[in-house]
Amino acid sequence: MKILLIGYGKMGKTIEQMALAQGHEIVGKIDHSNTAELKEYTGQNTDVAIEFTHPESAFANISYCLTHGIPVVSGSTGWLDQFEDAKKLCAENNGAFFYASNYSVGVNLFFHFNEFVASKMQEYKAYQVSIREVHHLQKVDKPSGTGITTAEGILASYKDLEGWVSDNPEEKTKLNIASEREPDVVGTHIVTYNSDVDTIELGHIAHSRAGFAEGAVMAAAWIQGRQGVYGMKDMLNL
Template sequence: MKIALLGYGRMGKAIEAIALQRGHTIVIKTSQDKDYDITTADVAIDFSVPSAAYNNISNCLNHNVPVISGTTGWLEKYNAIVSLCEKQKGAFIYASNFSLGVNIFFELNQYLAKMMAKLEDYKVDIEEIHHTQKLDAPSGTAITLAEGIIQNNKAYNNWELDKAKDAKTIAIEAKRITDVPGTHIISYTSPIDTIKIEHEAHNRQGFALGAVIAAEWIIDKTGVFTMKDVLNIGSL
């Protein structure tokens, strides 16, 4: 499989190493808006920056190259990409996190939100910790977790970075610490106790492996997909 790496930072390099181990070839690797022929690739993996993601993904779809993206911070244009994918009969996956463990954590988060929905004494909050080079806050993973709670617990209808403005808003605290790949903590706190679930990434290998697996999976498919499709994970 010939892979284009759109974004060649830490994640791009980690993806490259795993892709080569799995017998694939890297035909494009770029971290800049420079000219490249995307049609030389069988599939593209976008881990660029928010300002470049939309153009990267659009370019792939316009040239019938399946693309997966793990770039966060550009999702105000997500619906436009979905429309373009449908128009071009292309293939696209966006995930805020490609790690198998995190996608299991997403399911646990939703299940716990359902369990806690009737327990009004508990207030939920989210903490996320990442390396200092991460450009967006809160993380896309934290936003996905907040949305999972909102979908399954009518006590909440919004999220907000730092302090929540009212009881229906989920507070997300974002911390940036050197060399932390990614930690996410969901806490339900009442006057008498606290319930927590946590996912801690030890390195970037889980994210990179999941991205390569998604790229392998999407070949010869048409449509807009998620990691639930790739991993065949259904809601509990």
């Protein structure tokens, strides 16, 4: 594949290494210093774009790809208030758009198990459910996209909770997501069910970014020849 990297931070560099090791070609690398160069790429010279940037730039990058015939795989978080607009653009342009808050196969299995556990635990009212997520100091959005996806999986079963709240454990009518930022942490997500007599936890701890990069490259290959909006559940058949 001819891959355009949009975003060349830690994840972009890890994806580059993974893609090259698998025999793919990196046709371009776009970051904050050369955003104007994005206009040089279209579906004629690029098979797919892999986009990991910031909340303020993600939608514009995705929009460019969808309107210029480039299938796009995005892992940017913090911009999902515009997700419906991206889906509409994809449909209008017969495009291909793959989005996940986290591309790790292990994390997506965690999402799957999280939904199942929540569907059972909601019957036991003695347990208070909460989420804790820990990332590196450079992580700009709080809570993480993975933390929000985890919350959504729980809220699908917990109809008595009125959505989620960030760092406010005193708000008992909502699901609390506690966010911590520490040096050299790739990503930790823990769901806790706590009662007066015991605690049940379900968690995922990433040891490196390789799992995220592998999933993103896998998605870039999987989306070839497809049209529409997809996610990890589609690719992993969960």
